[in-house]
């Protein structure tokens with residue numbers, strides 16, 4: 001039983017003492033008291049299917065017993081800074097993580113967040129190439145510090161930062177983009193930016209394979225191979241931001257970049273990597289990693305023993321429970337059912353994504369693609385009342401984000417789509 005303060009009391013404290021910029025997913029905020037695998041429970045013990053938590057942090061399921069055990073055991077033994085001393089938890093996870101990458105990608109830098117990972121990746125690319133120019137995508141999200149906010153391509157997430165040599169390329173968005181699903185045409189815009197917007201040399205190109213915050217936008221097929229070759233010719237490095245689409249989420253592949261058949265020079269990750277524990281990482285080649293030895297580089301807690309113990313447990317759970325295959329099987333099933341809903345409701349303009357990273361874009365007019373923002377908020381609230389939590393995203397706030405923990409089952413999938421169906425039928 002829960003004896004803590006009520007949702008209203010917590011909300012009052014939040015208003016009085018926490019950042020006024022904190023956002024809230026539902027009109028009536030959920031008091032998330034307990035979590036167990038794909039479920040959350042409120043103060044009354046009411047159960048909610050958490051079909052968004054997979055990206056919010058949890059990859060294996062809330063409080064997965066193996067991950068909790070690893071965290072508790074390491075906490076009892078030692079928690080300390082990552083640097084200064086040797087510790088097997090850190091080295092073991094680095095080794096296990098490196099084994100998940102192709103080619104020469106085997107040097108791991110740990111951080112505390114996705115923002116830090118991307119900041120470090122941009123720094124490394126600039127040091128390695130001696131160039132400043134970065135190319136990123138419109139509609140991408142890479143973090144909330146100066147450099148990553150500059151690289152982010154959405155005004156709604158940007159304050160008055162100096163863009164810092166960042167050029168934002170046309171987004172290869174199959175639904176709203178000017179060239180539809182023609183990846184090669186969008187790729188020419190990157191070459192164009194290099195030719196006409198830089199000295200001809202760049203430091204890096206950075207992108208997600210499936211944009212998360214941007215509303216589950218899967219890059220048009222055939223986009224990354226020509227972009228990577230343009231960047232290479234301009235002396236730059238290719239950075240894959242796997243903060244949301246990595247760790248088996250796409251089902252077909254372990255990493256999002258693999259869906260486009262490319263191998264990046266630097267990969268960044270966070271969120272699901274620690275199943276809720278603050279952890280991020282940058283993985284690159286020994287040759288590129290060498291640039292950081294030019295000065296002293298220090299991160300007190302990035303990849304400390306407790307967080308890396310969690311990371312190693314996560315990798316083991318993904319393998320032991322066959323979560324990549326589950327993401328593929330259950331994700332394909334959810335997508336198929338969502339596509340059937342699209343045939344039933346005009347308001348669904350697009351269903352997209354891969355594995356357990358799916359998006360449903362709502363429009364009031366399929367021809368004009370007018371964002372159905374108010375309807376999105378309404379259905380999100382209604383689904384919460386029915387016991388299903390999904391996310392929201394996209395520049396216009398009209399895209400449902402379905403990114404559950406990877407242990408999501410077919411029964412969960414049916415409950416989710418049935419709830420969406422019911423909420424839409426009552427509109």
Ligand code: PMP
Nearest residue numbers: 113114115141142143212243244
């Ligand atoms: N990259 C991507 C793709 C993200 O979605 C996010 C977070 N939404 C980040 C980077 C930044 O991660 P963090 O919030 O951990 O700093």
